[in-house]
Amino acid sequence: MKIYDTFVGTIENLKILISDKIAFLSDITIPIVFIILYNFSGFIESLKSEIISKVSYFITNFSNVSISLVNFFQTNKILLSTAIIVVLVSIAVLTVISYLINFFKHGINYFKKIKLFADDVKKRLKVLIKPQFYKELKRKFEKKISFFVVKFLDYFWDHFRKFEIIGDPHKFNSTLNKKIDDFTKRFVLLSKIRTFIKRRFQLLNETLLLKDLTKKQEEHTTERQKLLFIESLPEAFSVFKNVSFTENPFLPQPWIDEIDKHLSAKSKGSLVISGHSGIGKTSLLRYIEKKYPQTSYYDLTDPLKREEFISQIDNFEVNVDKSKIIALDGLERLFKRKNGGFDLIRKTFSLIGSRPDNIFWVVSENKLFYDFINKIIPSEGIFTSSFSFPNFNSDFLYKYFDNKIASIGYNYKVIPDKKTIADVRKKINRKIISENEILNYLKSIYFQKIYNFGKENIFYHNEIFLKSIKRVVDKTIFIEIPPTSQNKDITNIRQSYVFILFTIALHGALKFEDISEILLIPPKTAEYQLLFLENKNLIVKKDEYYSLNSYNYPGVVKMFQDRNLLSR
């Protein structure tokens, strides 16, 4: 008995110790350990009878209660069952009623959902009826089996090539074909695989092409070496450094005409142009400046010009001649997101909104800033018309670079990385494709990747293109697919850093003092936080101004969306 008590006591102590985390488990452990002791240990054997008597006493006491309970259940069977049924039915009715109320509340949505669902089901069912579906299914199945066989062969194929057993592939091809034919003729099942084996050797040229492209050469590993290499490129490559407005693919021609119409009417009014930095807002303003000599152009990103504009903002109309176009580039630079930082923007907006006679305003804004300021001061009340740069896709980029590279008299090839090689091999396994098709496929993959890098930002794309040039041999440019932009550090970054990144993106570029003033961070803290971001390659410093790194721009924007800072 003593042992049992101490045992329970220690278990109780243990229970208190681990009460919070596994309280529920420890409740179970007592009987389990008890049973274990009861079963194996010899010295408990003496206690067995005592314990049995204890347990039986316990059970007999309660069995009386239970017997009376059972009797009660048996005598009042009907009453109890009806009660249970009533309770269950009432619960069911209540739930149905609550669902019905919900249903009527959101009735329209439900119907819409049901309709969509029905349409979806219909579509799927329609597919099932067609015999084409079953053919496709069969084809897919066959493909899958043959794919595994080919993969198996691939493995050996690589080994053969490693030890150079094969020699000249073309000779080998013809001799082997016969052998394979002789062998597989006997088997009906292997006929499908036979074609694939043959295909392997037919595609030898293509796989050799991949090997040619990935041939190892001198590499520019450091950033400095890369920059030096870019500078050493022929002069024709300077078109990638300075993007001219005439070749901007993001501005459709009708828009330029419309802007021209606006401007040539010499009426009073205003136009706001918004877009991500580098998409061509400045170029558009420069184009306007060139076309209409009466334009006075204020580059607000230039500190001196900005000061000039700010100094004459209070009595602007006095300084301006009649019939003029005023172009303001980078309106976000007049603004600081802090108390009193909105004053200049308000003044400018009221100046534009008052519509002085015969002055046409053309204002460009950063996309983030445009979305932000619209929530505070709606631009519809101030500007008579607005234009935001349209979206584009990777095909567009492909065409753009194709034309650009052809115009300087070069052609280009893409060096695949490991993943794309696997992709190409898969493609080859399914279908015989020519050398040209492979090259084009690689190009499309490359442009898809760099499109994801600097979405809607042609300046960044040009920069990335220059950086991804590996070597130039006889008028052919070899470019490599850049590593994925998704920086793992971005997703797990701390909130204070996110705020810094967001403010920098919103303002375009910011000085160190401004960052600490806007976000109310002590200067010493701001210093190391900025250093951290600089080391992570998320921001770059240029003439005291911090701005977002072009390479990580889309990743950062996606992170803003993930964190609910930006709407998608």
Next chain:
Amino acid sequence: MKDNSQILDYFNKIGSNKIILIVLVIVAIFFLTKIVRKFLNKLSERYIVKRILIKNFAPIISLTINLAGLFFIVFGVLKVSKDALLTFGISAGVAIGFAIQNLLANVFGGLVIIFTRPFNIGDKIEVGSYYGEVIDINLLKVKILNSDDSIVNIPAKSFIESSTLNANGGELFFQVTTTLYFPNNVDLQRIKEIAYEAVYSSPYALLDKPIYISFSDEFKEFLLTRMKIKAYVYDHRYEYGFSSDIYERIKKCLSDNNFVYPNFYRYPF
């Protein structure tokens, strides 16, 4: 007495193998639920916009794992027949029921919370004197992370007995009230302007939602003007950060512009 001896016989038959298996199953359930919860937590912190939706699955998944484990132990390992379960259930069930009445009440409370969903993991709730973000719901208790970054364990049955306040109702954004006091003769228009600008410039602010500013008189030692700013924060986790940020911005602006600010210091005379 026949029934009793049957039960004892049954206990006698349980071999060591079975006991080891049961222990293993319990350990496996424990770790499996932990792993699932950890995975969901990581996933939800990665995709913050869907945070509350992802975290919803945790209690239901762990409940199903636990129930499956229990069924496996009872019917798979112990192979309890229906009759034995009935007799044991009636006799021991009553006894255990009395002994762990509180525990059972909590279990049913937990079930009610999991299935009726008055709040989800990730919501901000107030129960009694406790207020904070729900970080875990299980059969026995609800864990709340309060503003001091300490975890409060609230027994699940108390949610049936008392009323709860769900501050954000499944959404991430959240209205925050910031209160400030000014001397009674303050220029309200100017102060309002400063307050609006402070909200606009706070990085925590969700500007898609409206901002409310209200004034009223209040007597604290002397007559004061109380300003209440109601604005939305984009993620309710930054509730305190947001209100403190607005407060800091307004105070900084006032001190920069040499504005009078009420002094609560009592002069000894």
